[in-house]
Amino acid sequence: MNPSTVARTPAPAASDAPLRTWGATHTWRPARRVAPHDEGELGAVVAGAGAEGLRVRAMGAGHSFTAAAVTDGVHLSLDHLSGIEAVAPQPDGTSLVTVRAGTRLHALNRVLASLGLAMRNLGDIDRQSVAGAISTGTHGTGARLGGLATQVRGVRVVGADGAVRAASGAAAPGSPERELFEVARLGLGVAGVLSAVTLEVVPAFWLRAQEEPWPLDRVLEQLDEYVDENDHAEFYWFPGTRRALTKRNNRATADEVAAWSGARAGARGVMRTAGARARAVLDEEVLSNGAFEVVNRLAFAAPGMVPRLNSVSARALGAKTYVAPSADVFVTRRRVRFVEMEYALPRAALRGVLDELDAWLRASAEPVPFPVEVRFAAADDVWLSTARGRETAYVAVHQYAPMPHQRYFSAAEQIFTAAGGRPHWGKMHTRTAADLAAHYPLDDVARVRAAVDPAGVFRNDYTDTVLGS
Ligand SMILES: Cc1cc2nc3c(=O)[nH]c(=O)nc-3n(C[C@H](O)[C@H](O)[C@H](O)COP(=O)(O)OP(=O)(O)OC[C@H]3O[C@@H](n4cnc5c(N)ncnc54)[C@H](O)[C@@H]3O)c2cc1C
Missing domain, CATH: 3.30.465.10 (Uridine Diphospho-n-acetylenolpyruvylglucosamine Reductase; domain 3)
Structure with missing residues (x-):
């Protein structure tokens, strides 16, 4: 071409x-x-x-x-x-x-x-x-x-x-x-x-994507190996719970690519079996789209239900592994409208920051039906990069667009700032x-x-x- x-x-x-x-x-x-x-x-x-x-x-x-x-x-x-x-x-x-x-x-x-x-x-x-x-x-x-x-x-x-x-x-x-x-x-x-x-x-290149619900404490206890031993590691933590959905994406081997490209050609999808495909759709819906919109509407109508909703969302997510071209693995659809703040933190500060955020969420009972997203980056030398000069953990807080976000974001920002955080230039x-x-x-x-x-x-x-x- x-x-x-x-x-x-x-x-x-x-x-x-x-x-x-x-x-x-x-x-x-x-x-x-x-x-x-x-x-x-x-x-x-x-x-x-x-x-x-x-x-x-x-x-x-x-x-x-x-x-x-x-x-x-x-x-x-x-x-x-x-x-x-x-x-x-x-x-x-x-x-x-x-x-x-x-x-x-x-x-x-x-x-x-x-x-x-x-x-x-x-x-x-x-x-x-x-x-x-x-x-x-x-x-x-x-x-x-x-x-x-x-x-x-x-x-x-x-x-x-x-x-x-x-x-x-x-x-x-x-x-x-x-x-x-x-x-x-x-x-x-x-x-x-x-x-x-x-x-x-x-x-x-193709990636092998492994998604698994883990106790948050397991992620934090093994954080260095979790982050350093995977090409692309991230996790979503559900506020009010101690549960996280872990996502680890690593370069697939030639054998894996051969096996999965055959399955893709046959099924026009990334999942090998109908059961696994249903699981993937359910997970994407729970975390990002249709069912998640329903969860957020319920949260909006009845904020008191949020802890229960988060616990159900966290439990609804299952383990899955699939192999697909890199862009298909990196990218998800986002149909539920939300607002977001994301801070770049020194990686060593992550655990303390999540503990403080957890304490604030429990004490305030703030209804937050969106998971907190945690990602990582190497130190770089770009003048205005949020990862400039230090190994970085990104912590992103989201709120369903129709729900109030000010109190949550303001509390999160104080915690992030005290830990030496730098705000994403495109997020609140x-x-x-x-x-x-x-x-x-x-x-x-x-x-x-x-x-x-x-x-x-x-x-x-x-x-x-x-x-x-
Ligand atoms: C659903 C969603 C998911 C997201 N996921 C991520 C994520 O995974 N990681 C992440 O880091 N961020 C993420 N973001 C943030 C997003 O990547 C940034 O805000 C990005 O800047 C948006 O790109 P855009 O093309 O919409 O730029 P715009 O928001 O339109 O513009 C951003 C800036 O770029 C400038 N600009 C645009 N075009 C030019 C040009 N030609 N020359 C000079 N300046 C220009 C604008 O003036 C503005 O200052 C997400 C945002 C949303 C809404």
């Missing part, structure tokens, strides 16, 4: 309807909406907006819960800038894939699979755009792996003057190009509008540049911004709050 023939996502029809985030956490009407068809048009729109004194902000899929994509100026959709531009195989077996910035991860995954390639790691959904996902530090799980921004090797970015600049991670450390690369690959869009991103991808939090400066080189970020965007065209209220104006 010729990569340049990749189907492009059609841009939404122009509309005056307000824009809103996936979680309905923010609603806004920009002064203007533009969906450029190529880099030249994108540059002209950005330069024109700046000349008019309007600010500019691109939006991907609108899946951030924060106001990262909100603007009162020019709203850019990059949906027309979609698809793969180039694939360059490397001597070490990886490939450098240059992808237009508006490409959705699900479209990218499909094309990569058709080329025998895959992203090294992914988050738990694939609806985001490539640019939006990297710009907020989107991550998956894996103690030896970093977030999506660590897979970026180069960018093309449209500056406030409308010019396109290429920046590579191979540029000399300390050079203006390398510094632009740092802020462009993870910087909430303050270094300009990304038009293309070069990602390092790997040969396609109340932190500001004043205290985030202890975690990130915000002066270096400000220097890059001053060089590429002296008039502040790419600012919005959220970037002013978290990065400084």
Whole structure:
């Protein structure tokens, strides 16, 4: 397949309807909406907006819960800038894939699979755009792996003057190009509008997924081996219980792939038997979708039932093992609308943080029908990465969108902050540049911004709050 023939996502029809985030956490009407068809048009729109004194902000899929994509100026959709531009195989077996910035991860995954390639790691959904996902530090799980921004090797970015600049991670450390690369690959869009991103991808691989309910205490007692001995380890803990659903995904052997690819071809599914398939559907429904929506509606109507509901949900989940292509294992569907806060913690702080959260939930009797999600990442060196410089455990708290979340999130945030936590840039939090400066080189970020965007065209209220104006 010729990569340049990749189907492009059609841009939404122009509309005056307000824009809103996936979680309905923010609603806004920009002064203007533009969906450029190529880099030249994108540059002209950005330069024109700046000349008019309007600010500019691109939006991907609108899946951030924060106001990262909100603007009162020019709203850019990059949906027309979609698809793969180039694939360059490397001597070490990886490939450098240059992808237009508006490409959705699900479209990218499909094309990569058709080329025998895959992203090294992914988050738990694939609806985001490539640019939006990297710009907020989107991550998956894996103690030896970093977030999506660590897979970026180069960018093309449209500056406030409308010019396109290429920046590579191979540029000399300390050079203006390398510094632009740092802020462009993870910087909430303050270094300009990304038009293309070069990602390092790997040969396609399959994962063996093992999902098992465990007592939470067993997970915490064996935490280091649980995390370090698996390629991708995570777990979901049900508030008010001491039960967790563990998920361990590891590279499948050639024999496993051969056996399961035959089963997939035969059954058009990942499950070998009808019983196992029913189990998988039940689990996905219990944790993410139809039955889970029912559970949440019951919780909304009768919050007093939540402890019982969580206990039933935790018990309803069964053990299963299956083998499937990596993207099919990483990605789940999320049909139940929720709001979310996620913090990156020093890994060693995890156990104490979960104990405190458990104590608060029991003392407050706060009704929380959503499990707490725990994932892991290696330390990295990306300037604004939440895993910068330390082995990280991510703890995410969710609440069903119609139910109150303020008390829960506020209590969780105090616990996370006291443990040295860093908020996910795309998920709810109340932190500001004043205290985030202890975690990130915000002066270096400000220097890059001053060089590429002296008039502040790419600012919005959220970037002013978290990065400084
Ligand atoms: C159901 C759900 C599941 C999620 N799962 C995960 C997960 O597993 N792991 C995780 O880490 N996060 C997860 N997230 C968070 C999500 O990955 C991030 O919020 C991500 O930024 C959303 O991508 P987007 O394309 O929707 O970006 P948007 O929210 O639209 O934008 C995010 C930021 O990127 C900027 N931006 C967008 N396009 C460009 C561009 N072309 N150039 C410059 N800047 C740009 C925007 O201005 C904004 O600042 C999840 C969110 C939801 C709703």
